[in-house]
């Protein structure tokens with residue numbers, strides 16, 4: 348995990364696969380997916396429900412073991428990391444945010460406690476004041492007032508606040524890559540745009556890479572540089588966002604686009 352090959356992509360998968368079940372009941376949730384992304388890139392993964400997007404996210408976060416293929420971070424194979432210590436080093440660099448923020452938090456932890464727990468993946472033991480400072484900084488970065496929020500419980504927060512706290516919880520360790528699995532799909536339209544703009548700000552301020560998972564081509568268009576299209580576990584198309592949306596090659600992408608009434612330009616706001 349220590350040697351960085353400068354020429355290697357930040358993240359790369361090679362034939363990454365995950366099957367569930369056996370024989371006639373086997374589901375190839377992620378099937379030989381190969382892609383790479385660079386530092387500072389925002390890549391959207393789009394696909395209908397059940398296409399394998401969340402399984403891909405869980406594989407990349409090393410929360411789930413692949414049944415085939417490889418994951419490389421800066422050219423280093425991280426597929427076989429299993430020891431808690433090795434995984435912690437990985438989680439310093441790769442963090443996740445999920446669709447259901449209420450489920451993602453321990454209901455018996457205040458915001459302060461949840462973010463302190465998140466800091467446990469760091470090797471260094473920080474002093475109490477350093478911890479507090481990091482936590483407060485990351486809350487401010489997502490537009491929350493620490494004084495107002497630190498001692499609240501998850502049920503005391505709105506969906507939008509909780510979604511921001513989840514992003515702050517990822518940020519607090521200073522990751523290079525954020526894997527955001529449908530982080531806006533439980534929010535109403537106005538909050539959705541706020542969270543998308545927050546992700547754009549984070550890329551700008553930290554040069555953070557974001558893998559943004561969505562079933563919504565409008566949001567993919569608004570946010571991302573490149574799009575990966577998944578269909579039944581396979582990566583069926585990938586390319587720069589303008590190219591894929593203007594001239595979709597795969598039949599599934601064409602259908603997906605036809606379902607979107609109108610896509611506004613980059614400057615527009617996703618419906």
Ligand SMILES: Nc1ncnc2c1ncn2[C@@H]1O[C@H](COP(=O)(O)OP(=O)(O)O)[C@@H](O)[C@H]1O
Nearest residue numbers: 367374376394395396397398399400401402403
């Ligand atoms: N733990 C699991 N056990 C069995 N099947 C699963 C499991 N997780 C996901 N699947 C199956 O894998 C496929 C892809 O699911 P998922 O990755 O959640 O898709 P998406 O996020 O695109 O909706 C689905 O058919 C789903 O039922």
Ligand SMILES: [Mg+2]
Nearest residue numbers: 400401402529
């Ligand atoms: Mg999903």
